[in-house]
Amino acid sequence: MSRGVQLYERVPAVSDTGTTLVRQRFCRVRASQVQILNPVNTWVCMSSKFSCIKSHCFQVIFNRNHASRRNLKISCFQDSATKYFDFVVIGSGVAGLRYALEVSKRGSVAVITKAEPHESNTNYAQGGVSAVLCPSDSVENHMRDTIVAGVHLCDEETVRVVCTEGPDRIKELIAIGALFDHGEDGNLHLAREGGHSHRRIVHAADMTGREIERALLKAVDDDPNISIFEHHFAIDLLTSQDESDIYCHGVDTLNTETQQVVRFISKVTLLASGGAGHIYPTTTNPLVATGDGVAMAHRAQAVISNMEFVQFHPTALADEGLPIKPNKRRENAFLITEAVRGDGGILYNQSMQRFMPLYDEREELAPRDVVARSIDDQLKKRGKKYVLLDISHKPRQEILAHFPNIAAECLQYGLDITSMPIPVVPAAHYMCGGVQAGLHGETNIKGLYVAGEVACTGLHGANRLASNSLLEALVFARRAVRPSIDHLECLSLNIQDSNMWARPVLPLSLKSNTVRDIMLQTRVIRTELQSIMWESVGIVRSTSRLKTAEWKIGELEIEWEKFLFRQGWELTMVGLEACEMRNLFCCAKLVVNSALARRESRGLHFTEDFPYLEESKRKPTIILPSSSLKLTWSSRQLHKEPH
Amino acid sequence: MANKLRRLLVFSHDIGNPRVGLVLGHARSLSSSSPAPPEAERRAVVEDEKKGEERNGPGSEGRKVDGEDEEGDDDNGGVYANKVTGEVGGPRGPEPTRYGDWERGGRCSDF
Numbered sequence: 001m002s003r004g005v006q007l008y009e010r011v012p013a014v015s016d017t018g019t020t021l022v023r024q025r026f027c028r029v030r031a032s033q034v035q036i037l038n039p040v041n042t043w044v045c046m047s048s049k050f051s052c053i054k055s056h057c058f059q060v061i062f063n064r065n066h067a068s069r070r071n072l073k074i075s076c077f078q079d080s081a082t083k084y085f086d087f088v089v090i091g092s093g094v095a096g097l098r099y100a101l102e103v104s105k106r107g108s109v110a111v112i113t114k115a116e117p118h119e120s121n122t123n124y125a126q127g128g129v130s131a132v133l134c135p136s137d138s139v140e141n142h143m144r145d146t147i148v149a150g151v152h153l154c155d156e157e158t159v160r161v162v163c164t165e166g167p168d169r170i171k172e173l174i175a176i177g178a179l180f181d182h183g184e185d186g187n188l189h190l191a192r193e194g195g196h197s198h199r200r201i202v203h204a205a206d207m208t209g210r211e212i213e214r215a216l217l218k219a220v221d222d223d224p225n226i227s228i229f230e231h232h233f234a235i236d237l238l239t240s241q242d243e244s245d246i247y248c249h250g251v252d253t254l255n256t257e258t259q260q261v262v263r264f265i266s267k268v269t270l271l272a273s274g275g276a277g278h279i280y281p282t283t284t285n286p287l288v289a290t291g292d293g294v295a296m297a298h299r300a301q302a303v304i305s306n307m308e309f310v311q312f313h314p315t316a317l318a319d320e321g322l323p324i325k326p327n328k329r330r331e332n333a334f335l336i337t338e339a340v341r342g343d344g345g346i347l348y349n350q351s352m353q354r355f356m357p358l359y360d361e362r363e364e365l366a367p368r369d370v371v372a373r374s375i376d377d378q379l380k381k382r383g384k385k386y387v388l389l390d391i392s393h394k395p396r397q398e399i400l401a402h403f404p405n406i407a408a409e410c411l412q413y414g415l416d417i418t419s420m421p422i423p424v425v426p427a428a429h430y431m432c433g434g435v436q437a438g439l440h441g442e443t444n445i446k447g448l449y450v451a452g453e454v455a456c457t458g459l460h461g462a463n464r465l466a467s468n469s470l471l472e473a474l475v476f477a478r479r480a481v482r483p484s485i486d487h488l489e490c491l492s493l494n495i496q497d498s499n500m501w502a503r504p505v506l507p508l509s510l511k512s513n514t515v516r517d518i519m520l521q522t523r524v525i526r527t528e529l530q531s532i533m534w535e536s537v538g539i540v541r542s543t544s545r546l547k548t549a550e551w552k553i554g555e556l557e558i559e560w561e562k563f564l565f566r567q568g569w570e571l572t573m574v575g576l577e578a579c580e581m582r583n584l585f586c587c588a589k590l591v592v593n594s595a596l597a598r599r600e601s602r603g604l605h606f607t608e609d610f611p612y613l614e615e616s617k618r619k620p621t622i623i624l625p626s627s628s629l630k631l632t633w634s635s636r637q638l639h640k641e642p643h
Numbered sequence: 644m645a646n647k648l649r650r651l652l653v654f655s656h657d658i659g660n661p662r663v664g665l666v667l668g669h670a671r672s673l674s675s676s677s678p679a680p681p682e683a684e685r686r687a688v689v690e691d692e693k694k695g696e697e698r699n700g701p702g703s704e705g706r707k708v709d710g711e712d713e714e715g716d717d718d719n720g721g722v723y724a725n726k727v728t729g730e731v732g733g734p735r736g737p738e739p740t741r742y743g744d745w746e747r748g749g750r751c752s753d754f
Contacts, residue, residue, distance in 0.1 A: 128745065128753065183729040194743025194754065205734060313754060337746030338754070339737075368743075368754065402737065403749030429754075466744070466754055 081262050082498045085110040085227075086488055088250055088266035090234045090293060093120035094209070095452030095473035096272035097216035101176070102481040103268070104225035107488060110264055111226060112253055114233040115288050121274045121430075121453055122213050122470070128203030129212070129470035131166035134190055137198040139163045146468060149195045150461020151603040152618060153306075158458035161439060162468075162475045169474040170202055178215035180204050193466040194368075201467045209470065231257045234292055235574055236637040237269065237300040238501050239445065246301055248448035252504050252638070256576050261504045267491050268447055268484045271297060271435065272477070275453045276587045280428035280538075281530040282316055284333045290580040291587030293454035297435040298586055299637045301625035302443050305456040306433030307587070308594035308621060309604040311464055312426040312539050314372035315340075317406075318386030321423020323414035333427035334409055336389060340422075341365060343402060345391040348421060349378050352388075369463070372426050373606060376539035379425070390421035426539060430469060432460040432604065433594065436622065441480030447487055451476040458620070462603025501639035504574040514567050515575070522577045525560045529553065529588055537592055541607040546596045553592065557585050561633050571633065571641035582634035589635075594621045 086107025089096045100109045113119070132142050142163040147154050170188075174180065180202050181189040190199040204211035220226050232253040240247050250265040273293030277285025298304050316333035319326050341347070341364040347356050359374040360366035366374070375387050391399055396418040400407050403417070410417050430453065435443055437455040452473040459472045507515055536549035564578065598605050598621055600614040626635055633641075724731045728738065739745050744754035 181733050182731050184724050184731055185729060189728070189730040189733060191738075191740045191745075193740045193745060201740070205732070313751065335751035335754075337749050337751040338742040338744045339746050340749065342742040405748030405750040407749070409750075 081260065083110065083262060083264050085264060085266045087268045087270065087484065088112065088264045089270045089272060090251060091120065091272035091274055091452065091454070092117040092217075092228065093122035093272060093274055093452055093473065094212055094216065094470055095455075095477040096270065097213075097220050098474055098477035099270050099272065099451060099480060099484075100226050101216065101219055101223065102478065103484055104223050106485050107225070107267075109223075109226040110266070111220065111228045112232045112234055112251070112264065113228065113230055114256070114292070115231060117217055117220075117228055117230060118210075118213050119286055119288050120213065121277075121285055121289055122209045122473070128191060128193070128201035128208045128467045129166075129170065129474070130193075130196065130200050130465070130467035131170045131202060131471060132163060132198075132200055133167055133170065133188055133202065134199055137200055141197050142166070142200065145195055145197050146459065146465045147461070149463050149465035150459075151463060151613070153461035153602060153620065155458025155461075155620075158439065161479070162457075162459050162472055165475045165478070166471050169471070169478060172478075173212060173215065173474065176215050176219050178204070178212050180208075180211070195465045196467075212470065229253070229255075229262070231255060232262060233576055233579060234273065234296060235261075235504055235579055236639060237271075237296050237445075237448065238263070238265070238639070239300045239637070240500070246445045248300065248445050251296075252501075254504070254506075254574050254576065254579070259506055261506065261574065263498060263501075263503065265498050267488045268449070270441075270477075270480060270484070271443075271448060271450045271454055272452045272473075273454045275431050276584075277428045277431075278526075279530065279533050279584050279588045279591065280310075281527070281534050282318070282333050282425055283428040284313065284316070284335060285428070287331050290583050291431075292580070292583045293450070294431075294434050294590065295583035295586035295634070297443070297445075297448070297450070297454075298590065298623070298625070299635060300445060300448070302445050302448065303436040303625075304434065304590055304623040305436040305620045306462075306594065307431070307590040307623070308598050309432035309460070309462050310428055310591065311430040311432060311604055312372050312376075313429050314368055314375050314426050315389055315424040316427035317409065318423040318425040319413075320425075321386045321388070322410070324412075326413060334406075335427065335429075336406060336422060336424055337403075338368065340389060340391050340403060340406070341371075343391065343398075344394055345389050346393075347371070347375070347424075348388045348390060349382060350384050350386075350388065351382075355387075369604070372539050375424070375426055380535070380538070380540065386423040386425040388421035389424045391417060392419050392421065430464055432456070432462070432464050433621075436620075437476065439479065440483045441476045442483055447491075449480040449484055451480055456620070462605065502572055502641070504638050505570070505572050507569065507573045507575060509570075510568050518564060518567055518569065519575070519577050521563060522560070522581050525556060526581055526584060528556055529584060532556070533588055533591070537588075537595060539606065541595055541605070543596070543607065543609045546592055546607075550589075550592050550596065553585065553588055557632055557634060560585075564633075572638050574638065585632070585634040590623055593623060597621050 087100070087103045087109045089100050089109060089111045092111050092113035096111055100111050103109055130142065132139050139160070143159050146159050146163065147156070181204060183189045188202050191201040191203055192199040193201050220228065232255050235252040235254055237248050238250045238252060240249060248269045250263065251269060253262045253264060255262050271293045275285050275289040276291025276294060277283030277289045278287065279291060283289070294304060313335050315336040317336060319330055345364060346354055347364055349355050355378050356363040356366065356371070356374055360370050364371070378387055379385070399418050406422065407417050410422060415422070434454045434456040435450045437443060437450045437457045441449040441451050441455065443450055453469060455476060457472060457476055459468060532549055532552045536545040536552070560581065569578070595605060595607070598617065599610045600617040601607055601611050602613055722732050723735060725733055734747060739747055744751045746752070
């Protein structure tokens with residue numbers, strides 16, 4: 001068989017010769033049949049080498065007349081396609097992109113991202129990245145601050161590695177093109193955030209995450225060995241098992257723009273899919289953060305750890321309390337700074353009682369986690385959706401000078417913060433737990449590595465120190481490179497039969513009304529799940545509320561699945577809303593189960609039934625793969641569904 | 644009620660919250676394992692900024708609203724340099740991390 005060429009054209013168009021450029025079509029043609037014309041962005045993939053080279057130079061026109069010729073093999077799959085890469089990266093935040101830039105030196109890389117590449121938690125991480133860069137600072141100091149913040153649940157070796165390697169990772173970022181703020185002396189300007197004993201936060205104005213993302217994306221765009229697949233939602237990892245080991249061979253995805261299933265076969269997979277804030281109703285995370293990575297890994301039988309440690313911010317703007325409600329649901333929460341309380345802001349419940357003195361003699365100036373618990377306690381006791389933060393007793397000009405962003409945001413919705421209190425509610429912000437990772441980002445699945453928020457590396461322990469998350473992502477993305485390359489090189493050249501896993505299918509057999517009904521009902525179910533999580537798996541927990549959550553979530557999941565399948569949904573069908581929902585269910589259950597398992601209070605996990613620290617419980621919470629035969633749709637890989 | 648409230652306090656720890664030292668001066672740390680936060684340094688920074696505001700007189704708030712900062716200068720070819728911190732091209736006005744989190748104009752982006 002002659003060497004074929006796989007072609008992926010980006011832009012559909014009809015040329016004036018009457019031929020058609022076909023978008024996202026997989027075709028195998030003789031190279032000689034292809035005319036190379038004007039430059040656009042096209043990938044040319046040499047199938048015999050199973051590597052892909054991105055070329056900027058080709059626009060390919062298929063002459064329809066050729067299609068009928070016998071010597072031309074064209075197989076065009078409208079419904080699905082298979083792509084082969086050495087490395088597949090799931091997620092385009094700092095961890096995914098940093099890793100891609102390194103491994104691209106050794107093989108072809110596909111970066112899969114479910115929306116636009118910049119849409120990740122990284123882009124919203126505006127503070128900074130921490131590292132020991134000041135002569136008077138030390139790795140030991142950074143380690144100690146991290147371990148204290150993590151309430152001694154951190155893995156000490158992980159902390160040492162991250163704090164030690166941080167400075168080099170920052171320097172590399174600068175070499176890649178990230179621009180950080182400097183001082184007049186020409187050195188990096190280092191800020192100091194809460195919990196840090198020294199100045200060590202490197203930042204780019206107040207858009208550090210965005211700047212890092214920008215620099216990495218530019219480098220990735222310039223790298224011919226890396227292909228980004230936007231709007232590709234990852235469905236399930238492709239895995240196989242022999243007696244003792246599980247192997248990862250790639251991932252199934254759904255191209256949400258073209259509604260096609262695309263299967264990626266890879267030798268190495270990096271999971272860097274970020275957070276799961278949307279298991280809660282109010283979160284700082286963008287909409288993409290639905291816990292896809294943790295869910296896929298759990299279904300693939302990866303070990304999950306410390307999911308009970310969810311970091312909340314105590315005072316996010318509560319839309320429910322605004323005089324004019326926003327038209328559409330705010331996608332990510334507007335956090336009100338501690339400076340409002342620092343400058344004299346007072347917290348009231350909706351009966352206008354000042355409640356902080358009941359909880360702490362420092363009142364509004366108590367540490368953030370105390371304030372968060374106090375607010376949560378008030379909300380649950382009173383069955384309300386928000387409390388009030390009042391700064392209106394301060395001089396008007398001072399308020400407007402210090403907090404112009406809050407003033408402007410609230411004014412849009414009819415609230416004048418110089419004369420009215422601000423409605424606030426805690427917002428979910430960061431998941432300290434995730435897929436359990438070794439010191440090189442390795443998991444219990446061979447060929448699967450993790451980095452970033454989706455991983456549980458042992459750095460954060462029971463509570464994340466500010467600005468350590470970007471640092472963790474950088475360090476682990478880099479550390480996963482060596483074992484990834486080793487794994488790549490020791491694999492045999494035999495490519496797995498890409499059809500050994502059942503392919504996900506689109507709901508083409510369903511009427512469009514039915515699909516729409518499913519989508520709408522799924523959104524209702526999502527809101528209910530978020531509500532259960534907030535009411536019963538929030539900041540102040542209890543065994544009885546957690547058990548209630550466990551039961552309610554189980555019932556809700558059964559109700560949703562019954563509905564789906566009654567409408568004709570089949571086990572291997574996929575759609576964005578349905579797949580996100582199954583991931584949200586999966587993550588929610590992991591959080592509840594982990595919270596039930598920790599019979600002490602530590603860091604972010606507080607439970608009324610075990611309100612103290614227990615030294616004997618200073619261990620991570622581990623969740624092993626489900627061995628139950630009665631698995632729900634959300635807890636089994638799609639390709640393992642009986643069909 | 645008192646027991647319950649105490650429970651909410653008991654395991655939380657002061658992780659160097661600068662405000663505590665600033666306002667109360669003698670707040671007790673709830674965790675013996677936390678390092679003594681260098682409150683004096685933080686207090687000095689915030690107080691310097693407050694003094695800066697007072698020095699500028701009653702009109703200072705108005706000037707801040709206009710977006711000018713008395714503490715910086717534009718010697719670096721038009722780029723703003725903060726006199727207190729030495730930061731070039733950074734934000735004007737109060738230090739974003741002065742209360743432990745990272746804020747701009749009241750919106751917190753990191754903590």
